[in-house]
Structures are given as C-alpha cells and as structure tokens.
Amino acid sequence: MKKTSRVITVIVFIFLYVPIFILALASFNTGADMAVFKGFTFNRYAELFKDAALLELLRNSAIIAVLSTIVATILGTCAAMGITKLGKKMRSAIMTVTNIPMTNPDIVTGVSLALMFAFAGTMLRLNSILGIWTLLIAHVTFNLPYVILNVLPRLHQMDPNLTDAALDLGCTPVQAFFKVTIHEIMPGIIAGALMSFTMSLDDFVISYFVTGAGFVTLPVEIYNYTKKPIHPKVFALFTLMFIIILILMIVMNIIQSKTDRSKGKRFSKAGGVL
Amino acid sequence: MANELIRLENLVMEFGGNRVLDSINLSIKDKTFMTLLGPSGCGKTTTLRIIGGFQVPTSGQIFFDGVSINEVPAYKRQINTVFQNYALFPHLDVYDNIAFGLRISGLSEKEIDSRVGHMLESVSLKGFENRKVPSLSGGQQQRVAIARALVNHPKVLLLDEPLGALDLRLRQDMQNELKRIQQEVGITFVYVTHDQEEALAMSDTIVVMDSGKIQQIGTPEGIYNEPANAFVADFIGESNILDGIMPADYRVRFFGQEFKCVDHGFEPNELVDVVIRPEDIDIVAPEQGNLCGTVTSLTFKGVHYDTIVDFKGFKWLIQTTEFHPVGSYIGIQLDPDNIHVMKKSEYSGLYGDYSSYSEEYEELDEMPEEE
Ligand SMILES: Nc1ncnc2c1ncn2[C@@H]1O[C@H](COP(=O)(O)OP(=O)(O)OP(=O)(O)O)[C@@H](O)[C@H]1O
Ligand SMILES: [Mg+2]
Numbered sequence: 001m002k003k004t005s006r007v008i009t010v011i012v013f014i015f016l017y018v019p020i021f022i023l024a025l026a027s028f029n030t031g032a033d034m035a036v037f038k039g040f041t042f043n044r045y046a047e048l049f050k051d052a053a054l055l056e057l058l059r060n061s062a063i064i065a066v067l068s069t070i071v072a073t074i075l076g077t078c079a080a081m082g083i084t085k086l087g088k089k090m091r092s093a094i095m096t097v098t099n100i101p102m103t104n105p106d107i108v109t110g111v112s113l114a115l116m117f118a119f120a121g122t123m124l125r126l127n128s129i130l131g132i133w134t135l136l137i138a139h140v141t142f143n144l145p146y147v148i149l150n151v152l153p154r155l156h157q158m159d160p161n162l163t164d165a166a167l168d169l170g171c172t173p174v175q176a177f178f179k180v181t182i183h184e185i186m187p188g189i190i191a192g193a194l195m196s197f198t199m200s201l202d203d204f205v206i207s208y209f210v211t212g213a214g215f216v217t218l219p220v221e222i223y224n225y226t227k228k229p230i231h232p233k234v235f236a237l238f239t240l241m242f243i244i245i246l247i248l249m250i251v252m253n254i255i256q257s258k259t260d261r262s263k264g265k266r267f268s269k270a271g272g273v274l
Numbered sequence: 275m276a277n278e279l280i281r282l283e284n285l286v287m288e289f290g291g292n293r294v295l296d297s298i299n300l301s302i303k304d305k306t307f308m309t310l311l312g313p314s315g316c317g318k319t320t321t322l323r324i325i326g327g328f329q330v331p332t333s334g335q336i337f338f339d340g341v342s343i344n345e346v347p348a349y350k351r352q353i354n355t356v357f358q359n360y361a362l363f364p365h366l367d368v369y370d371n372i373a374f375g376l377r378i379s380g381l382s383e384k385e386i387d388s389r390v391g392h393m394l395e396s397v398s399l400k401g402f403e404n405r406k407v408p409s410l411s412g413g414q415q416q417r418v419a420i421a422r423a424l425v426n427h428p429k430v431l432l433l434d435e436p437l438g439a440l441d442l443r444l445r446q447d448m449q450n451e452l453k454r455i456q457q458e459v460g461i462t463f464v465y466v467t468h469d470q471e472e473a474l475a476m477s478d479t480i481v482v483m484d485s486g487k488i489q490q491i492g493t494p495e496g497i498y499n500e501p502a503n504a505f506v507a508d509f510i511g512e513s514n515i516l517d518g519i520m521p522a523d524y525r526v527r528f529f530g531q532e533f534k535c536v537d538h539g540f541e542p543n544e545l546v547d548v549v550i551r552p553e554d555i556d557i558v559a560p561e562q563g564n565l566c567g568t569v570t571s572l573t574f575k576g577v578h579y580d581t582i583v584d585f586k587g588f589k590w591l592i593q594t595t596e597f598h599p600v601g602s603y604i605g606i607q608l609d610p611d612n613i614h615v616m617k618k619s620e621y622s623g624l625y626g627d628y629s630s631y632s633e634e635y636e637e638l639d640e641m642p643e644e645e
Contacts, residue, residue: 161361164328167348168355169375169426179374183365 020242027235044236051233058237061218064132064207065200068139073193075140076147077185081177083148084155102145110209113138117210130212138210139200146199147192154188155181187255194252198245278340279304279462280325280430285334287320287486294320296486298334302430302464303479307456309465311473312483313509318466319358321483322432325464326355354423358434360415362407368394368418369403375426393425396455413444424455430462437472449476470510474498482506503616507549508625514590515626518548518615526615529565529586533608537615547616549626552593553578554612563605569598582628589628 027045031038048054083094101109113134121129162184166176182189204219211220218237225234280302287295295317302308310318323329325336327348336343343351354375362371372393376386394400397417407415416436423431436452437445453476456463467473473480474494482489482497482505490502501507504515518528523538528548540546560566567585581592583604598604 159359159361161357161359162363164323164326164348165355165357165361165363166374167328168326168353169422170349170378172349175378179378180363183363 023235024239024242026232027239029232044233045240047231047233048236048240054233054237057216057218057221060215061201064135064139064217065197067136068143068200069193069196071136071140072143072147072196073189076144076192077151077189079144080148080151080155080185081181083152098145098148101142102149106142106203106205109142110138110206113141113206114209128212130210132215134210134212135207135215135217138206139203142203142206143196143199146195147189150192150195151185151188154185158184190255191252194248198248201241201245277304278302279338280464281335281337282321282325283335283337285321285324285336286332287317287324287329288332294486295324295331298486298488300481300488300491302462304429304462305460306478307453307463307465307476308479308481309467309473309477310481310483311467311470311509312489313468316483317486318468318483319434322355322434322464322466325430326353326432327351352429353432354426354428354430355432356416356419356423356434356436358436358438360419360436362415362418362422364407367404367406368399368410371407371418372421372425374422379426389425390421393421396458397421412439413448416440416448420452420455424459427459428461430464431456433463433465435466435468437467437469445472452476474510482509484509500614501549501616503619504547504549504621504623504625505619507547507614507616508621512552512591512593513626514550514552514628515622516548516550516588517623518546520544520546520615524610526613529588531564533564533613534610535613535615536610537613540615540617545618547618547622547626549614549616550590550608550612551614552580552591554609555590555592555594556607556609557581557592557594557596557598558605558607560603560605562607564608566603566605569600569602569604572598572600591628 025037028040028042029037030041030043079098083091086094114130117129117134121127158181162180163176166180167173171179202219203217204223207217207220208223211217222234225231278301280300282298282300285295285298285300286293298317298321310321312318320329324331327343327346331344338346338351338353363374366374369390372390373386376389381389394403397420399414399417399421402410402414402418407418410418416439419436420433433452437448440448449472452463452465465473465476477494479491480494480497481491484505490497490506492500497506498510501510501513504513507513507515516528518526520526520537520540521532521543523540524535526533526535526537526546526548565585567583567590569581570584570589571580571582573580575593578593578595579597581594581598583590583592583606592606
C-alpha cells in the first residue's frame with residue numbers, strides 16, 4: 001500500500017517536472033534543434049539579456065504583476081475586513097460572488113471585460129482605451145479573490161479580543177488595524193500577494209483580450225512566437241521565470257509553516273494552563 | 275467617602291431578540307472593588323463590555339462621572355480592561371505590550387520607560403521585558419495583562435475572570451495581589467467572576483446576577499447573611515431552604531413549629547422561604563432539640579463534617595466539627611439569629627434541598643464551564 005502510493009507520487013512528479021526539466025535543458029543547448037543535446041552553453045541567457053524587445057515585454061509583465069498585486073492586496077484586505085463584519089447570510093452571499101471569477105473560465109472573464117472596456121470607451125468617446133490601465137483593472141479583478149480567500153481565514157482565527165484590547169488602550173479603529181490586526185493577518189496577506197503576483201505574471205487568456213497594441217505582456221507576445229519556430233533564448237526566459245516562481249512558492253511555504261508553528265506553540269501553552 | 279463614578283440605568287441588551295441583560299440598574303462608587311458574580315451565561319461579560327465601550331446596549335444609559343457616555347467610543351473612555359483570555363499582543367514582547375497604551379497617547383520614551391519599569395516591578399516581572407508573550411506561563415501573562423492596563427492610570431479597571439485559567443494556589447496568591455494593587459493605586463475595580471469564594475474574599479460590593487437580572491447588591495457579609503432570594507442563598511455558600519409562613523413579625527412557622535426570628539415587615543401569614551446556613555446549626559441531644567432527625571450521610575471535609583440529617587423526610591445539610599455517625603438520632607437547636615426569612619420568588623422551591631445530596635456535589639460545582 002505504502003509502496004504503491006510512493007510509486008504513484010514519483011510518477012506524478014515525473015509528469016509534472018520532466019517537461020520543465022527538458023525546457024531547462026534546451027535552454028543550455030548549443031544546437032538549435034530541441035531534439036538533440038549538442039553541448040552546454042550560457043549563450044542563450046546572454047542573448048536573452050541583449051534582446052531589448054524581449055526585456056521590455058518582461059518589464060511590462062513585471063510592472064503589471066507588481067501594480068496589480070499591490071492594488072489587489074490592499075483592496076482584498078479591506079474587503080476581507082468588511083466581510084468579517086457582515087452577518088452570516090450576507091457573508092456567504094458575498095463569498096459566492098467573490099468565488100465566481102476564480103471558477104469562471106478565463107476566456108469568459110476576458111471577453112466580458114473586453115466588452116465592458118469597449119462599452120466604456122464608446123461612452124467616453126475614446127478611440128481605444130485598451131492598454132496598461134485596462135490590463136491593470138483586469139488583473140486586479142482576477143487577483144482579488146485570491147487575496148480575500150487568503151486573508152479571511154486569518155481574520156477568523158484571530159482572537160477578536162485583540163482588536164478590543166487595542167481600542168481599550170486608546171487606538172482608533174484605524175490605528176488598531178495597523179498596530180495589531182495587520183500583524184495577525186500578515187501571513188495571509190503575504191500568501192495572497194504572492195499568489196496574485198504569480199497569477200498575474202503568467203496570465204495569457206484574459207490579458208489577450210484587454211490589452212492594446214501599446215502595452216503587451218510577455219505571455220501574450222510569446223503566444224505570437226509559437227506561430228513561428230521558437231528561438232532558444234525564449235527557453236532561457238521560461239527557465240528563469242520558472243525559477244522565480246519556484247522561489248516565491250518556497251518562500252510562501254516557509255512563511256506559512258513558520259507562523260503555523262508559532263501558532264501551535266501558543267495553543268499548546270494555553271491548553272497546558274487550562 | 276466615595277462618590278458615584280459609573281451608573282448604569284435601565285440597561286437592556288438583546289442579541290437577535292434574545293434578551294441577555296434585562297434592565298440593569300447599578301451604581302459603582304469611586305475607588306471601590308465591585309464584583310459581578312453569577313453563573314455562566316448570566317450576562318457578566320456583556321455588562322463589562324458595555325461599560326468598556328465594546329458593545330452598544332439595545333437601550334439604557336451609561337453615566338461616567340455624571341455624564342452619559344453612550345456615544346463615547348472605547349478608545350476615548352478612561353477605562354481599561356483585563357480580558358478574559360488576556361488578549362496580549364503576540365507580536366510584541368512584554369515591554370512593548372505594557373508600553374502599548376502609553377505610546378498611543380504619545381508620551382516620551384523616557385517617561386514610558388520609567389512608567390513601564392515601575393509597573394514591571396509592581397507585578398514582579400522585572401527581567402521579563404524582552405520575553406515573547408507566548409513563552410510566558412498563565413500567571414505571568416495574567417500579570418502582563420494587568421500591568422498593560424494599569425500603566426495607563428485608568429480611573430476604572432475592568433477585569434473579566436482574570437484568574438479563571440490559573441490553578442488554585444496561584445489563584446489565591448493573585449487574589450491577594452489584586453486586592454493589594456487595587457488599594458495601592460486607589461482606583462475602581464469592576465471584577466467579573468463566577469467563583470463565589472473569590473467574590474466574598476475580594477469585594478467591597480458584590481452584585482449577584484442571574485439570567486440577565488441583578489438579584490442582589492450588597493457587601494459580602496450582607497449577601498451571605500441576608501440573601502434576597504433562594505437563588506442568592508444557594509449560589510453564595512450552602513443553604514437549607516424551607517417553605518415557611520410568617521404569622522407575625524419576629525415569628526416564623528415551619529415544620530409545624532413556630533420559631534423566633536429577627537425578620538419583620540412581612541404581611542401577616544405571608545408565605546416565605548426560610549434559609550438556615552449549614553454551619554449555623556447546633557447539634558444537641560434529641561430531648562433538647564427544636565427538631566429531631568436521623569443522620570443519613572456523613573462526609574469528612576477537613577475542617578468539618580458534612581452531615582446530612584433527615585427531618586421528617588426533608589434532608590438538611592449540617593456542617594459541624596462533631597462526629598455523628600450515620601444512623602444516630604440527634605436534635606438541633608436554632609437561634610433566632612440563625613434563621614433568615616426571605617420573600618417568595620421565582621426561585622422558590624428550586625434550591626436548598628439536600629435530598630439528592632451525594633458526595634460529588636462539590637466536584638459538580640467546580641466543573642469548568644469554559645470551553
Ligand atoms: N455577540 C453575541 N451574540 C449573541 N449572543 C451573545 C453575544 N455575546 C453574548 N451572547 C449571549 O449572551 C449571554 C450572556 O453572555 P455573557 O458572555 O455576558 O455571559 P457571562 O456571564 O460572561 O458568562 P461566562 O461566565 O461563561 O463568561 C449568553 O447566553 C451568550 O450566549
Ligand atoms: Mg464571561
């Protein structure tokens with residue numbers, strides 16, 4: 001039993017990681033043909049960092065990812081604070097509405113956002129409003145649920161008396177949030193922000209519909225690449241992106257397990273006293 | 275000597291139509307130690323939270339120094355709270371927890387340092403400045419919570435079962451400690467507990483509550499010696515409660531006999547509840563007794579024996595240092611001083627009968643209600 005489950009785990013990991021491994025391998029290949037490994041080189045990486053167009057795409061993606069993460073994290077945290085203050089019925093209604101963009105097919109979200117922007121553009125009598133701002137709005141929209149879903153459980157776990165204690169000691173409600181509440185829910189905020197960042201970085205479908213010619217992100221442009229033979233420096237780019245995401249995920253896990261451990265300590269202490 | 279500092283007027287609290295506080299009227303005198311005492315769920319915490327400003331009453335007024343503070347938010351009230359589970363800030367160390375309120379009010383770090391240092395000393399936590407809160411024992415956390423509140427020099431300190439999580443020894447030490455601190459700093463304490471011994475030992479005034487209503491307000495002695503109704507008589511200490519009738523002032527009939535008593539002011543022939551404390555009963559030879567009965571159960575309690583005696587089918591608890599074995603036939607003598615007469619109430623007949631007495635009754639009382 002134990003053995004078979006272990007074997008299955010290994011198989012799953014092979015399926016998940018072999019393609020990425022091949023990609024990484026290809027990025028170090030001297031030959032142009034993916035199928036044969038001719039020799040080892042860092043040239044692809046050097047070429048990548050000389051390609052101004054590609055770097056600009058990367059910069060665009062990073063700008064959108066960072067901005068949408070910041071906006072979504074702030075809005076999402078505020079929303080989560082508001083949701084906890086609602087009554088039971090209202091809360092579950094809001095949560096359903098919050099979850100829809102996550103389960104909605106990206107293509108539907110993308111097309112409906114595009115339609116909305118087109119409509120807004122007509123209303124404002126602008127030729128095309130598609131560009132960085134519409135892209136940002138779209139990314140914030142699909143990032144918000146991740147922030148809310150990560151922050152809410154932290155707020156629920158938090159001892160409500162902590163906020164009361166802060167008020168008791170003279171904090172205004174706003175001060176109480178920044179001096180106490182935010183420290184308690186920080187792991188949730190960070191997890192939500194990291195998730196937003198990765199979601200935003202690799203989004204293609206939604207971005208494809210809401211971006212204009214003036215501001216293109218990496219995934220959208222790469223889609224165009226795939227129509228012609230891919231230059232190996234793109235493999236180098238993918239490998240780098242994979243490594244960045246991997247590092248973010250590891251950081252997230254470390255933060256999560258660290259806070260869980262200190263929480264556990266606290267609870268066992270309280271249990272010991274009782 | 276003491277002026278009124280806080281007054282609650284016709285306070286009503288409802289949660290979704292469920293009435294948790296029912297017209298509470300209460301006057302709290304300055305610099306006194308007042309205790310709200312009652313069983314779990316009677317509304318003690320709710321009352322405290324309304325005074326602290328964390329809950330808005332459904333109706334009624336709260337006055338502080340004669341001024342209505344219904345509209346004043348918690349952070350503007352000169353009141354600090356020690357919460358039921360301490361609610362210390364886990365991301366701050368002991369020093370920063372205690373300094374929290376002073377920093378908010380914008381004192382200089384120098385002033386803060388001297389006040390926190392002084393406070394640490396008076397709760398015997400010198401040297402713990404940099405300890406993380408979760409690494410402290412329950413008793414230490416509790417003292418940090420008290421220091422964090424007191425360092426702000428509030429006019430009133432609210433304490434919600436602050437000793438609930440401590441073991442018996444530490445609890446008794448802390449009772450003395452709290453009483454000392456209260457007298458030393460000379461401020462008003464409003465203390466919540468469901469432990470009657472704690473209330474009797476510490477308070478200037480006790481407010482006995484049950485199901486959202488105040489049952490009695492008085493000094494510890496007053497409440498113990500002259501309980502207002504069967505609930506109070508039973509909740510504070512042990513009581514034998516009997517049905518009686520007052521034929522006239524200073525006379526009460528029960529068990530078909532008439533006794534002298536010190537109570538008066540009832541209607542002629544009014545039906546009443548009669549309270550006789552188990553430790554006030556003198557056991558005598560059967561021929562000298564007002565009443566005679568048979569011992570049916572005996573439990574050694576250290577200082578005394580809990581002796582259950584059957585009088586004509588009604589069982590009484592008698593606490594005596596004398597040993598009377600099960601089966602012995604004894605008499606008892608009742609002095610007028612030891613008979614207390616109460617008006618009939620909704621609680622009549624619910625308490626004070628030891629017919630179902632078992633040795634476990636004390637353990638049942640001690641069962642923790644907390645989750
Ligand atoms: N926010 C709330 N919503 C609904 N009901 C509440 C709320 N707060 C308190 N109650 C109810 O009010 C009643 C009194 O609660 P309260 O906490 O004041 O009791 P307590 O006397 O402090 O009890 P304990 O000794 O167990 O702490 C309880 O029945 C409780 O369920
Ligand atoms: Mg309570």
